[in-house]
Amino acid sequence: MEKRVPVFFFAPFVSSTMRVSPAWIDYNGHMNMAYYHVLFDRAVEEGFGLVGLGQDYLEERKASFFAAEIHTLYKRELKARDEVRVTLQLVDYDEKRIHYYLEIRHAVEGWVAATMEGLSLHMDMKTRKVSPFPDDIAANLAVMKAAHARLARPQTLGRVIGIPTRRDLLEPALAGGTRH
Template structure:
């Protein structure tokens, strides 16, 4: 585990590059690979929280995604460097509510967002279970730090037809 003191800013994942096989016949990043990059960013943040692969192996806990809402806002193309920022918005004893933004790493424009609900799982029973107290405390520290940051636009959006005016 590489836990560090949380700061009042979203977690920023490593800069990623678009892989050639991820480009679809429209010449842009296929929708499935946005989720791959969001997932890689979450994996990096989970390491900071102490709930990565080592946690699963040593303590028998992991997380599963229960719900995901992705918004595709601007095309990403081969050669574009990207970076994901992650806000840990809320957490209780068994759930984590996160919001992610995928931005062009050098130009800064927003390409996509992903809002997720993750569940803590006891891998022995494969059922939802409370986080251990030390992990829960670490999570609440990050939630408190991230709550000091302005919330990005798009949290809590749902899929619906535009309203008529």
């Protein structure tokens, strides 16, 4: 049973406005790291719901998508009652996976509070195994990817976690050094 969904996507997708709940504030006086993922997750649901991967998809077609890997970069504190919007960029997809990038932005001032790179797997919920996207969903992902392909590649994609060495810190300066 194929469903008809929108064939036009904004680049990037921008979530509805969300507010930081006072209950999410930790003893440091800012939003606890777990709740950044609540905001990211809500935006993923909104954005990929447009391609047909929402709750209806689970109920009607007994399939969904699961997070397989994420990388989060926390850039700036969020405080109680801050309003945010999350942008989503589809970076790539194949027959069973979607690779995407998100930014939590302050809804009024526009600064970036956090970024997340994610890889999710399409799941057959009857077998609980990874399975190919149906043709209609793959077609919608193709349209979304084409719209998002015009966006710049996020600088933090593929970022590796680690403590930089002194050489790593100097390398950019060395690369721009004198020429012979």
